[in-house]
Amino acid sequence: MMSQNQRLRQAITTSQLYRSIFRHDYVDSLRNRALEVTSNIFLHLHPVTIPRHALSVRFTFCLGGLTFFLFLVETITGLLLMFYYRPVPDYAYIDMKTLEYAAQFGVVLRNLHRWGAHLMVVTVMLHMLRVFLTGSYRPPREFNWVVGVSLLVMTLLLSFTGYLLPWDQLAFWAVTVGTNMAAATPFIGAEGPFHEVLGAQPLNDVRFLLLGDMKVGSNALLRFYVLHCVGLPLFAIVAMMVHFWRVRKDGGISRPL
Amino acid sequence: MESTDRVQKLLELTRRELVSRGLAISGWSTFAAVLGTGGLETVRFFYPRVVYQPPSTFRIGPADGFAPNGDDSDAFGVLLVDDRWKSQSRFVVVRERNRIYALSARCAHLGCTVNWFNDLRIFKCPCHGSEYHSNGVNFAGPAPRPLDRLRITVNLDGQLVVDTSVTYGPDRFDIDGAFVSV
Ligand code: HEM
Numbered sequence: 001m002m003s004q005n006q007r008l009r010q011a012i013t014t015s016q017l018y019r020s021i022f023r024h025d026y027v028d029s030l031r032n033r034a035l036e037v038t039s040n041i042f043l044h045l046h047p048v049t050i051p052r053h054a055l056s057v058r059f060t061f062c063l064g065g066l067t068f069f070l071f072l073v074e075t076i077t078g079l080l081l082m083f084y085y086r087p088v089p090d091y092a093y094i095d096m097k098t099l100e101y102a103a104q105f106g107v108v109l110r111n112l113h114r115w116g117a118h119l120m121v122v123t124v125m126l127h128m129l130r131v132f133l134t135g136s137y138r139p140p141r142e143f144n145w146v147v148g149v150s151l152l153v154m155t156l157l158l159s160f161t162g163y164l165l166p167w168d169q170l171a172f173w174a175v176t177v178g179t180n181m182a183a184a185t186p187f188i189g190a191e192g193p194f195h196e197v198l199g200a201q202p203l204n205d206v207r208f209l210l211l212g213d214m215k216v217g218s219n220a221l222l223r224f225y226v227l228h229c230v231g232l233p234l235f236a237i238v239a240m241m242v243h244f245w246r247v248r249k250d251g252g253i254s255r256p257l
Numbered sequence: 258m259e260s261t262d263r264v265q266k267l268l269e270l271t272r273r274e275l276v277s278r279g280l281a282i283s284g285w286s287t288f289a290a291v292l293g294t295g296g297l298e299t300v301r302f303f304y305p306r307v308v309y310q311p312p313s314t315f316r317i318g319p320a321d322g323f324a325p326n327g328d329d330s331d332a333f334g335v336l337l338v339d340d341r342w343k344s345q346s347r348f349v350v351v352r353e354r355n356r357i358y359a360l361s362a363r364c365a366h367l368g369c370t371v372n373w374f375n376d377l378r379i380f381k382c383p384c385h386g387s388e389y390h391s392n393g394v395n396f397a398g399p400a401p402r403p404l405d406r407l408r409i410t411v412n413l414d415g416q417l418v419v420d421t422s423v424t425y426g427p428d429r430f431d432i433d434g435a436f437v438s439v
Pocket residue numbers: 071074075076077078079081082085096110111113114116117118120121155156158159162163164165166228229233
């Protein structure tokens with residue numbers, strides 16, 4: 001005789017709904033464990049089996065994983081911030097302040113996003129240091145190092161564009177200084193070396209491209225906002241997919257020396 | 258000869274081969290042209306044709322409004338530095354014995370607004386600490402050159418007019434428009 005529980009369980013696991021979602025049994029067998037991973041779009045990015053050494057925390061310190069975790073934190077908290085934030089000079093600063101007082105846990109949310117961003121810069125650099133110190137950039141993993149560099153740049157650009165959004169004094173002058181540095185780029189910056197070769201001027205150089213204007217103003221705020229919330233995260237997600245996939249294709253985490 | 262070989266090969270093509278080759282070439286070049294112009298125009302898209310900016314000229318009153326208290330100038334010949342327009346319009350007015358000029362308050366390093374410290378008689382930048390004498394010449398910090406001077410003129414009413422859209426570097430400090438004689 002089946003108990004009440006067993007019958008309930010059988011009713012669920014044999015239902016069409018359940019079977020349409022889970023294509024294999026739950027019984028703990030090697031085959032089912034493998035199916036568990038390969039039949040799930042999120043899990044299948046991971047290999048079904050990994051060598052024992054890949055579990056050694058003291059080899060990777062999971063720094064890349066922590067960076068990814070922080071990216072998820074930034075995505076979720078950032079999405080929530082967007083519900084209260086308008087990227088217009090008249091509103092941006094007041095919206096940030098309003099969020100802190102008018103929204104439940106607004107201060108926590110904003111600080112999670114801000115500290116998470118700082119932390120992400122730290123962990124991504126430590127991750128890079130680990131890869132360097134363990135020699136994990138060597139063939140066949142050279143290309144993944146290159147992908148990693150673009151992820152580092154994405155992280156820094158996300159931080160830089162996000163920095164302008166609160167539209168306070170710190171934000172305004174930091175971005176004034178940062179974009180004036182862009183004007184010193186060779187060839188394409190109006191104040192850079194060789195600027196006369198292509199005829200770079202304040203009205204057509206790379207700084208103008210960044211700001212959409214001659215100075216930090218409403219165009220710059222909108223540009224940075226779109227890049228911060230859509231353009232750069234999208235690019236970062238694609239680069240991360242390639243990054244994780246390449247870890248697998250290049251033979252898994254490199255071996256401790 | 259290689260080129261005649263090529264011509265020979267073309268002549269030997271069947272009509273069908275010639276047509277399909279022609280179609281391929283024109284097709285791919287159309288594709289490349291559309292993609293190329295599309296890309297260029299997308300870059301161009303990010304350069305707005307119009308940007309809105311506040312007026313760049315400021316009437317700052319007649320020249321005798323910049324009369325110094327006493328007659329003592331500092332080591333740089335400056336009698337008076339007036340920073341009333343600094344926070345709104347980013348310039349300061351400097352009075353020497355025989356002339357008046359307008360200094361841009363935009364730091365020559367990376368563009369922060371410099372502050373005037375009257376007791377020290379210097380300008381200091383809050384961003385990376387560049388310092389300038391009362392005449393705008395840099396003497397400390399990362400600033401590579403003096404503060405820019407701005408176009409200053411007298412209008413028909415006898416008012417001084419500063420135009421922040423016209424700047425003069427050190428080699429043009431003494432030309433007409435960079436100062437007003439008094
Ligand atoms: C999809 C992902 C993201 C979304 C939707 C998003 C959205 C936002 C929004 C709406 C703001 C303005 C509110 C505010 O200033 O707090 C903001 C600020 C900011 N973001 Fe993000 N963000 C994302 C990811 C990131 C990442 C990955 C970083 C850095 C690694 C980052 C760094 C920053 C910084 C430094 C600020 C300024 C925060 C502050 O002053 O409070 N963001 N973000």
